[in-house]
Amino acid sequence: MPRISEKGVQMPASPIRKLTPFADQAKRDGKKVYHLNIGQPDIATPEVMLNAIKNITFNVWAYTPSEGTLSYRTKLAEYYNKLGYNITPEDILVTVGGSEAITIAMQTCINEGDEIIVPEPFYANYNGFACMSNIVVKPILSHIENGFALPPIADFEKLITSKTRGIIICNPNNPTGYLYSREELEALKELCLKYDLFLFSDEAYREFCYDGREFISPLYLDGLDENVVVIDTVSKRYSACGARLGCIITKNKEVIQSALKFAQARLSPGMVEQIAGTAAVDTPDSYFKEVNKEYTLRRNTLVNRLNAIEGVFCPNPGGAFYVVAKLPIDDADKFCQWILESFTHNNATIMMAPATGFYSTEGSGKNEVRMAYVLNTTDLNMAMDCLDIALKQYPGRTIA
Incomplete structure (x- = not known):
């Protein structure tokens, strides 16, 4: 056999x-x-999203552009700019779920055998995505006693080698629910600039912040545009896990251009999902x-x-x-x-x-x-x- x-x-x-x-x-x-x-x-799931699917009128269920439809990316840019991201549709690559976004981002930015630092506990599938991409996960332990706060930056520096290519965070965090502060992200910013690292920010739970606490994206931080790769998905935001619709956001043009080649190899994200996603941006506050x-x-x-x-x-x-x-x-x-x-x-x-x-x-x-x-x-x-x-x-x- x-x-x-x-x-x-x-x-x-x-x-x-x-x-x-x-x-x-x-x-x-x-x-x-x-x-x-x-x-x-x-x-x-928001009614505007479901109604968009119910009212579809196309006659041919066709391929979409590998980077996603312009109409959807334009609406996405509108959504993110309302939150202060200051991006264009050209800074967005639409993916088949957040999972594909992470996989493409890893394969675009990290060589086989190179390393990525991840505070743990972390979203379990990062291990799977790294395995698929032949990337080495270097965990850095956070602790339940302090609510899983970001480990000290000195501990990150101890893990950095000539093979370190980036750091990935999930904010708010899956599985812990920890919400990283501006001070913690500023510390990561200085580290990434010092060692010329990518900072991957998985923001699937952006809308779920409690007790008046503030969500901070690394894209809010000055001077980090070339280092930041944001991962996002409609799955949690709109309670639409089955849509399998995500995206990569980065102002690094080389990353977007290279990621597009991986996206072309898998052809395109789904048409129906993007129609629903376009409508979803108009979900009322x-x-x-x-x-x-x-x-x-x-x-x-x-x-x-x-x-x-x-x-x-x-x-x-x-x-x-x-x-x-x-x-x-x-x-x-x-x-x-x-x-x-x-x-x-x-x-x-x-x-x-x-x-x-x-x-x-x-x-x-x-x-x-x-x-x-x-x-x-x-x-x-x-x-x-x-x-x-x-x-x-x-x-x-x-x-x-």
Whole structure:
């Protein structure tokens, strides 16, 4: 029998989806499963976006330009400039989801065998994208005790070698929900200028900032235009994960021109998605205000319930819709499987993502889980009832 490639062997499984077979079996057994494992919002997609799809009138479902349609890029530039990005449609490359944006950005800016520094825990698929691109991820540990704040710049400098090509941040962060401050980004700016590094900014959760906290993009910082590559997607902003529509934004013309060659190789982003995305830019501000209000309520519900459970610690995140919580358990992977396979409360259980998959440092996140507060507060409370009882019954509990 032919053997698969070494890259196929090395490609990491998703910690977000790898327990799906156990959740599916739990459902077949008649259990209700509360899904806290994946960032799939239950918030309604904006009507203007859905109506644009319903009212499509084209007769030929044709290719679009590899860089995305001019009409969509023009509307996107309008959206970003309202936020202060000061860009043109020529600074945007439309991609098939944020995932393709990250992959193309990595392959455009980083040579095979070169390194990219990533504060961890980080979005698990960065490992997969780096594997696909033969790039070495150099993790730098942040800590739950201070809410996963940016590690000291001196720690970044210790990792920089002749092979270091860039730093990638997710702001607000997935999986921790941490929102980077202007001071932290200014420190990264000075580092990138000092060592001539790219700063990749994954901004998928830009709209989800709480308690009046300010979102800062590296593109707001003076003197960094040639170094910054922004990654974005409609998935979270408009609760449109299935649209698979993202983009790369950079004022570095060489990066855009080179990235376009990768985009040409995959032909084009989808026509229907861009029609919907164009309409989505006209979503009223009231939509985002209501969404923000709802997620703030959900965050407060989840964080308060978690910290009320004996032995659990969960920082209060400033953005996104995730938390990472430390649990009194021996092994997060075992616990997340056990709670699906062997536990039930009122014929229900919960699915979480073991935090180990969001770290590259061996042994990190062993007693941590990521939860997405994408369920309504009633379901979140029911899920926390399950967790509270499950932690008392789990054989690998680490406190008496």
